[in-house]
Amino acid sequence: DIQMTQSPSTLSASIGDRVSITCRASQGIDTWLAWYQQKPGKAPKLLIYKASNLQSGVPSRFSGRGSGTEFTLTISSLQPDDYAIYYCHQYSTYSRTFGPGTKVEVK
């Protein structure tokens, strides 16, 4: 099975900061990667699919890039609504695995 790792596990940031989260796959997954945002007690929300495609309705401050084994989610200017946990998700292989999550918290 492909293992997904994320770094950092926790990120402390202030409003207006540029924030980047890295997701690494244990083997190449082309660009079959999605990013989700989850707030406490809520369902995940799709942000990015196929590594860099912004889901409809998602603010343009979110962007994704990468291919193969290394991917990045960037928030260009952190807003109060962005404090949450972010998960990457590979859908290249049968196991369809998620990363362990990165918590973005108030600095």
Place this chain on the structure above:
Amino acid sequence: EVQLVESGGGLIQPGGSLRLSCAASGLAVSSNYMSWVRQAPGKALEWVSVFYVGGDTYYADSVKGRFTISRDNAKNTLYLQINRLRVEDTAVYYCARSVVSYGSNEYFDYWGQGTLVTVSS
């Protein structure tokens, strides 16, 4: 507007069975790929199962042989039958509309609010 509403969760003893439901509106389960994803308390998300439009079904290795995904097109509802429950099956179970691209598996664009299954004696 797409809405997915899960139900059927609860407290169940190890070894027991449960059927989860996901009632859909704003989309037809018969013409969409539909999945179950779970999340143990304080843990990451875990894909569980998917029902393809053509009727094929797939399961995570951790649930294969114990879980069965199905759908009722007339009721526009997706189900997950869970048998031989284990303590480690304790989780919030989400249903999700799944998007498939040629050459890949699915990502998930619409999610329900989830239903909590607690397995404990």
